Amino acid sequence: MGWLAGLRRQSGSAAAATAAAPEPPPPPERHAAPGLVQAFARLEARPRRILDLGPPLHANLSRYARLSPRIAIGDLTGALEDGLSPIASIDEAFAALPRGGLAEPFELVLAWDLPNHLGREALPRLAEILAPRCAEGCHLHALLEAGKTMPALPRRYRIREEELEQECATGEQIASPRLMPGELDRVLPGFVVDKSRLLAHGVQEVLMLRTDHAEVPITRRAPLRRELRKTLPRGRQGPLPPR
């Protein structure tokens, strides 16, 4: 059983090394994102400006370029990775955007998992800056962490057809704010949750709508949903679940 003892010794030393070294990042994963598919389908009907609050990634830019020639990148992810506070990250991201003139409002905003990292305190600031720059009916796509923990840094998401490949720069975990979809209506004034799905990997995918009628209770938003359906091309209305 000498080989077993050697294996144990190896395992022991490996465990010690692991304890000393920082948590390695997990391998990339792929998950479905039906809400994003729905948002893109709507944009195919009327291509307009897209705002990606994440970092500039080739896979995503290629996907956006098929929908719209006008893209804006906020890279809040980079700002948070640099150690800026959530509010400073938001301010810095939008300070870079007005250069080209924001006469044309955004029709799709991709927030990825950033709401989890911005937290309840900074999200109203995001809404304050973002809402005036979005067209009525603009979609805001977000991924809320439903579990107790989440990576210490925002994930990077790459669009792979109808799935999202997620990658994290760190294996370190922190407590998740566990934002609820209904809570987003309150912390993101000017936007209302239109669709929310709990995905198989424990993430709540949320599709919000920019509206000046955010005070309308969620149970009376049928006109908004009807308007949204009108903009969808034929044959792509399937992903919209009935309320």
Place this chain on the structure above:
Amino acid sequence: MWKREPESATTPNAPSMPPARIESEPVRERISNEPGGRAVIGPSIQIKGELSGGEDLLIEGRIEGKVALAQHAVTVGAKGRLAADIHARAVHVEGEVEGNIAAEELIVLKKSARVRGDLVAPRVVIEDGARFKGSVDMETKRPAAAPTTPRPVAAEEVKRPADAAKVG
């Protein structure tokens, strides 16, 4: 205007740099032509003002103001630091730019690039790892003299919707 390195002294197309305020002593030695016909602004050069010319340019120094070489390629090297708007035929960025970039053909942000501003070009390439904040507008019209023959497509190239359809 600038003293050339020996091998480039006989280059027929000498650059026509406009007046610019230069804040460094060894300017004449540091602005030179590469063997391939590209002018180089070395890392110790600082320029404030508008820079224009008639040949391709590699910038490894610092520029504040404007760079206008509409018919030529501009490369911001890894050591280049620009607080300037750039207008060129093609722009490659490996260093830092704070300003708007407009290109007649192509803009490439390499993975080491840090850019804050707007990008306007028919084709834009942003490599993973590049830091960029701002807008991308690929709706510009190609120049009339643009070649009509198909060109090789870079692996990491972002195409306009029409181009994407062509490539599949």
